[in-house]
Amino acid sequence: MSLAKAEFRRLFKRRVTRLMLVLMVLGLGAIVVSFSLASQPTGPAQRAAAEAKAQQQYEEQVRYHQESVADCEAAQARGENTDDRYPPDCGRDYAPQRDQFMAEWFLPYQFDFKAEFGIFVSVFAGIVALFGFIVGASYVGAEWNTGGMMNLLLWRPRRLPVLLTKLGVLLGSVLGISAVLGALWTVAFWLIGKFDGTVAGMTGGTWQSLAITGARGIGLVLAVTAVAFGLASLGRHTAMALGAAVGIGVVSEIGLRIALNIVGVSFPDRFVLSSYAVAWFNKSYTLFDWNSCQFTMGACEPAEWVVTWQQSAVLFGVGLVAVLGAALWTMRSRDIT
């Protein structure tokens, strides 16, 4: 317990942790504020104004159309060829219709909590995962790099409990931060919906669905944090995790995608890591093979490939176990020099 207490103190004494925490809170706060400012509640006055604007637009377009037809007819009367400048019959049949000018287009942006908050859960998880990655990697990487780990092992020689305690403290802290900030995030957007948008349609089932999405988000945050910790411990340097992240990003998201497209593999995105992250959040992610379409035969139903959240769970789980397993094995067996 004393080691856990010391590690908790050490984690939050670190400048990187404090700085990243402040930046993360500021970033999340900025998103909340900007959406609060952007969203306006839609009442009868806004709807009436939007209707008026739509009507005005319609009338303007009708006037433009009539002028255009008149100009065309005048040109034809002068014997000019109008084929290249006007539609057939001077476009008389293409007069604007009132239903083409929808009042919704002219309404101010209104945040719809039920429809949109799911996306904001993904945004939140992405930002906290970045925090977890940097803090997780530097927490143990700097310990190795500066000799702190060696000093600690002179006090606590059991290597695996030391590393696992550090990991536990890190994951517990990130979980706590995620839970607190996640709750604040939800409340903030609910308040935006309540006062500057709409929270209509929220039911027990909707809340449950959002809670499950949030739990999946936090699960991904913890997995990313643990992988960063494992990689930095494996390489005994923060740069190991950061380098691996950049490497995977370049190889998976850019290199692999380009290479598979060149080779002509069907559904190349099924080999790209981000597809599985999307599937993890959205329960599934459908990929389409537009190359399978024969548009000369008419409308096309492209071939589909569905990535499920269960496949994502297996992939991320195997990766997590492999990285952490290797980190623990090297911690146990490698000399500390």
Added chain:
Amino acid sequence: MVAVLEIEGLRKTYRSRRHGVRQALDGFDMLVEAGQVHGFLGPNGSGKTTTLRTLLGLIRANGGRMSILGHEVPAALPAVAGQVGAIVESPQFFPFFSASDTLSLLADAGGVAQTRVAEVLELVGLRDRAGERVKTYSLGMKQRLAVASALLKNPKLLILDEPANGLDPGGIREMRSLMANLARFGMTVVLSSHILGEVQQICDSVTIISRGRRVAAGPVAEVLAQHSATEIRVRLEAVTDLPIAADLLTRAGAQVTTYRDHLMVGGIDKPARVTRVLAESDFFVSELTPLTVDLESVFLELTATAPVPGQNRQVDQSVVVGPAGAADAGAPSKGAWGV
């Protein structure tokens, strides 16, 4: 006396694809008794730090036996770690924490009372700078912090690897008196150092290691006695008389080495005999100095690392002793200084 630290036949081999196999420790033995200040000496790369790291569980040995305070290590390290304070090689700390934060975190990790932090900071002279970040510290101050971290547990065995490294002369003297005080209060201190004058002054016993094997061990006085050949430096009023004087002394049974301006005379029981032999032939000495051997010269002799003009000794060029466990110095390795 009770053995606080025992090492028998310790072996450590480093294997590398690029550099092949290197035997860092080759049957090394060491014994430190309770309450002693024990000097642990050896040339660079001789295996000192590997020994200490192995003892402290940072490196896994390939063979041999070690015990600390009667417990077999590394198996019993968790049980004895609280009684062993150590600094290994250069002091390394997280640079953005202050000294008091660093020690406070270690105290928390080791279950030591926080009041001890202020005590050890006072002891090593860092009280007034304890709130500053370690990155602003000089090497000497970091060294003091390292010693403070080792003392934090109030250990029974204190292992210090080059504790005087970077210290100013006053600091070295303070460190010396600190170690003497600690030993007086019953703490056993193992001190690895290259400042042999210091070691000779403060250590009760020494172990000298070369190329992973022990080449000498025992009380400092005994090690000096075993390796001291009583020699007398003799100068005459006229340098031109040195060859004749050397001849006279040789015929009197002495071993004489002639230098440009003096003779080194060995194998004579009393210096007065030299004056008598020379005076009988009307040679009068201007200097007659019995030379006492010091730890540095014994170290250089045992490890064969004395500098030779015009040669650049490489690390690992030191003496190789015979079979594992042998305490006597054998032939120096090829290319070593003094060969």
